[in-house]
Amino acid sequence: xxxxxxxxxxxxQGHAPGALRAAAAHPTLQEVATLxxxxxxxxxxxxxxxxxxxxxxxxxxxxxxxWPGRAGLLVGLASGAVVYAEGAAPGAGAPGAPRDAAAPVxxxxxxxxxxxxxxxxxxxxxxxxxxxxxxxxxxxxGGPEAGxxxxxxxxxxxxxAIDRIDWSEDGKVLQV
Amino acid sequence: xxxxxxxxxxxxxxxxxxxxxxxxxxxxALRRCGLTCGARQVTTLALELxxxxxxxxxxxxxxxEYRDARFPAxxxxxxxxxxxxxxxxxxxxxxxxxxxxxxxxxxAGHTDGALTLHRFPCASPNASARSYRAHKCPVAALAFxxxxxxxxxxxxxxxxxxxxxxxxxxxxxxxxxxxxxxxDAPP
Numbered sequence: 001x002x003x004x005x006x007x008x009x010x011x012x013q014g015h016a017p018g019a020l021r022a023a024a025a026h027p028t029l030q031e032v033a034t035l036x037x038x039x040x041x042x043x044x045x046x047x048x049x050x051x052x053x054x055x056x057x058x059x060x061x062x063x064x065x066x067w068p069g070r071a072g073l074l075v076g077l078a079s080g081a082v083v084y085a086e087g088a089a090p091g092a093g094a095p096g097a098p099r100d101a102a103a104p105v106x107x108x109x110x111x112x113x114x115x116x117x118x119x120x121x122x123x124x125x126x127x128x129x130x131x132x133x134x135x136x137x138x139x140x141x142g143g144p145e146a147g148x149x150x151x152x153x154x155x156x157x158x159x160x161a162i163d164r165i166d167w168s169e170d171g172k173v174l175q176v
Numbered sequence: 177x178x179x180x181x182x183x184x185x186x187x188x189x190x191x192x193x194x195x196x197x198x199x200x201x202x203x204x205a206l207r208r209c210g211l212t213c214g215a216r217q218v219t220t221l222a223l224e225l226x227x228x229x230x231x232x233x234x235x236x237x238x239x240x241e242y243r244d245a246r247f248p249a250x251x252x253x254x255x256x257x258x259x260x261x262x263x264x265x266x267x268x269x270x271x272x273x274x275x276x277x278x279x280x281x282x283x284a285g286h287t288d289g290a291l292t293l294h295r296f297p298c299a300s301p302n303a304s305a306r307s308y309r310a311h312k313c314p315v316a317a318l319a320f321x322x323x324x325x326x327x328x329x330x331x332x333x334x335x336x337x338x339x340x341x342x343x344x345x346x347x348x349x350x351x352x353x354x355x356x357x358x359x360d361a362p363p
Contacts, residue, residue: 020330020337023317030321032328046321046339060258120230121248127230135228153233157226164252164273168245173236174228175245175252176204 013145021023024064033073035061041075041085053087056117057103057135065117065126074126075103076114082107082128084144106149107138118165125152129162135176225252250275250282250296274318274327283327285315291329291340310338 010077018037025032030046040057041064042124046049063076083103107128116129124141126149135157157176164173186193227236227245236242244250272285274298282296289311310330319328 017335020316021332022339023319023330024319025319025328028322030325032319032321034317034330036335044337045223046326048336054217056215113241118249125230128269135233137230139234139263142330153231155228155233156237157235166247166249166251167230168242169248172230173245174230175242175247176228 002043011117016138018060020060021060021172022064024066026066027068031051033064033066035064035075037061041073043073053134055103057083057085059108062113062115063117063129065119067144068119068123069141072105074117074119074140076117076128078113080108080110080112080116080130081105082114086144090142104144106140106144106147107136107151108133109136113161115138115161118163118167118174120171121166121169122171125171127165127167129157129165129176133157133159133162135162135165135174152174221231271314272316272318274320276320276324276327281324283318283320285310285318285329286315289313289315289331289334291315291318305347308340311336 008140018039020034020036020066023032025046025098031043031052032046033041034044037060039054040053041061043052043054045052057075057077059077059079059081061075062078063101065074067068067074067084072084075083077083083105085103110130112134113131114128115131116127118127119125119140120127124139125137126140128136128138130136131157135155137152137154140149142149162176164176167173168175178311207261227242229236229241248258269286269288270284271287273282275282280295282291282294284294286292289309291308291310293306293308310329311334313333315329316332317328317330321325321328329338329340330336331338
């Protein structure tokens with residue numbers, strides 16, 4: 001790795017074999033989550049670079065988002081499912097120890113990769129973008145323990161994959 | 177033949193109404209983009225910006241329907257570009273984008289692995305930017321930590337996760353921009 005500027009530093013080299021796919025920052029803590037093909041989901045402490053948790057996923061992950069107010073993370077998979085990765089939460093076990101924690105499936109309506117996830121500002125709705133341009137809005141107000149997430153509505157977006165989703169401040173408009 | 181490519185752009189931008197229009201003040205940038213892109217570029221999907229009604233999932237076709245929407249998190253590449261921050265010829269090189277929440281900075285990860293930092297919002301099409309060599313592959317993801325204390329970058333294939341600590345002084349170099357106005361540079 002060659003870094004030309006002194007303001008960048010190597011945080012981790014060799015996350016795992018395979019491509020890195022997505023990253024998300026904790027909404028309030030100095031923690032970040034990264035998603036790779038090789039070893040699933042990792043949660044890091046941004047300050048000391050320590051791995052706080054790892055979760056092996058049932059299918060390669062494609063997108064990740066923190067669930068405000070919850071201990072775990074939402075992960076979109078290549079299989080189209082959305083799972084809840086609670087085992088990656090800080091304090092869930094010995095730092096860096098791989099987990100086989102169950103990642104309950106919250107949505108499995110699609111068979112195309114879930115390429116983007118975004119929780120609305122109120123924390124009650126989840127927007128899921130897929131590689132074939134479909135956008136699903138799911139109700140997450142019941143939490144992961146409520147089981148499969150009810151779908152609120154579906155939209156058809158661009159001809160290609162939806163790789164980014166932005167919510168407006170009032171939660172009324174989505175930009176992809 | 178390049179003319180059909182140009183027509184294709186006009187059709188996608190104006191015929192389908194999928195890109196924000198005059199209501200958000202983006203019309204000049206869109207026109208410029210449509211007229212300057214070559215046929216190869218205009219056929220890519222990066223020139224699409226789609227707005228949805230979050231209540232119904234309906235695609236919003238008219239600018240009046242979303243012109244008042246404010247986006248605290250801004251990661252749509254084309255949406256960012258047409259606000260005037262990115263040089264038109266670099267729109268296609270932007271792979272990922274992240275906007276700082278508390279600082280007037282927008283970070284762009286490029287397909288060649290570079291990281292550029294821009295003042296945001298910025299109305300000048302020739303504003304300078306800070307540019308860094310970050311990865312030896314396309315940048316896969318960017319994320320600002322709370323308080324914009326750190327910026328995380330992921331390389332798609334080099335297995336590296338880097339963090340950048342603001343303030344990001346130095347490292348400025350042109351990347352197709354010609355402005356030397358200090359006020360345009362990211363803080």
